[in-house]
Amino acid sequence: MRRSEPAQGNPFGIAEALIGLAAGFLLSILALSAYDSAAHVSGSTTTTGGTVLSLVCLWIGFVGAAVVASRLRVRDEAVPGSETALVRRGAGSVVADYGLRLRPWPDIPLGIAVGVASQFLLVPLLELPLRPFVHNLSERLGHPTRQLLGPASAGTASLVVLSLLVCVGSPIVEELFFRGLVLRGLLWRFRGIGRRAGPALAIVVTGLFFGLVHFEALQFLGLAGFGMVLGVLAWRSGRLGPSIVAHMAFNATTVIAYVLTH
Numbered sequence: 001m002r003r004s005e006p007a008q009g010n011p012f013g014i015a016e017a018l019i020g021l022a023a024g025f026l027l028s029i030l031a032l033s034a035y036d037s038a039a040h041v042s043g044s045t046t047t048t049g050g051t052v053l054s055l056v057c058l059w060i061g062f063v064g065a066a067v068v069a070s071r072l073r074v075r076d077e078a079v080p081g082s083e084t085a086l087v088r089r090g091a092g093s094v095v096a097d098y099g100l101r102l103r104p105w106p107d108i109p110l111g112i113a114v115g116v117a118s119q120f121l122l123v124p125l126l127e128l129p130l131r132p133f134v135h136n137l138s139e140r141l142g143h144p145t146r147q148l149l150g151p152a153s154a155g156t157a158s159l160v161v162l163s164l165l166v167c168v169g170s171p172i173v174e175e176l177f178f179r180g181l182v183l184r185g186l187l188w189r190f191r192g193i194g195r196r197a198g199p200a201l202a203i204v205v206t207g208l209f210f211g212l213v214h215f216e217a218l219q220f221l222g223l224a225g226f227g228m229v230l231g232v233l234a235w236r237s238g239r240l241g242p243s244i245v246a247h248m249a250f251n252a253t254t255v256i257a258y259v260l261t262h
C-alpha cells in the first residue's frame with residue numbers, strides 16, 4: 001500500500017474560517033429566532049425543528065467558508081513589472097485543497113478504534129482534574145447531549161433525523177472546516193518554525209479552537225484533546241477520512257449511550 005504523505009499547508013483559509021464561523025453562528029441565531037417566532041415557541045424551549053435548522057445554518061457558514069477559500073481569486077503580484085491578474089489561490093476543489101478523501105482501509109477501522117477509545121478513555125482522563133471541584137460532574141457533562149437529543153426522545157423519526165445529523169452530518173462538516181480549512185491554513189502559517197514544531201503547534205491550536213467553538217466550559221478539555229487527536233490523524237494521513245470516521249464513532253457512542261439510558 002502506498003505510504004500516506006502528511007498534509008500540506010494552504011496559504012489561505014484562516015480569514016475565511018473566522019468569517020464563516022461568525023456568519024454561521026449569526027445565520028443560525030437569526031434562523032432559530034425566526035423559527036421560534038413562527039412556531040410560537042419559547043426561546044427557552046428547544047424543539048427538533050429548531051435544532052435541525054440551527055445546525056444546518058451553522059454548517060452553511062462552515063462549508064461556505066471552505067468553498068469560498070478554495071475558489072477565491074486574488075490579484076497576483078508575484079512578478080514585479082508585470083500586469084496583475086486574478087488567480088485562484090486554491091485548486092477550486094475541496095477534495096484537492098483539504099484532503100476530503102476516504103480509504104476504506106485503514107481509515108474505517110482506524111477511525112472507529114480512535115473514536116471509541118477517545119470517548120471512553122481520553123475524554124474521561126482529561127476530565128478527571130475537574131472532579132474534585134465540580135459537584136455532580138457526570139450529570140452536568142451529559143447536559144449538552146440531553147439538550148440536543150431530548151426534544152426528539154418522544155418520536156422515533158425525530159430521533160433518527162437528529163442522530164444522522166449528529167453522527168454523519170456534523171463529523172463531515174466539522175472535519176472539513178477544522179481539520180481541512182483551519183488546520184491546513186495554520187500548517188502554512190507555522191511552516192517556518194520547524195518540520196515537527198510547525199505541525200504540532202497547528203494541531204494544538206486547531207484542537208483548542210475546536211474546543212472553544214463548542215462553548216461548553218466543562219467539556220472543553222475533552223473536546224480540545226479529542227480535536228488534537230483528530231488533527232494528528234488528518235495531518236499524518238494527508239486526508240480527512242480517518243478523522244471523519246473517528247468523529248463519527250465518537251459522536252455515535254454518545255448517541256447510543258443516550259438512547260440506551262433514556
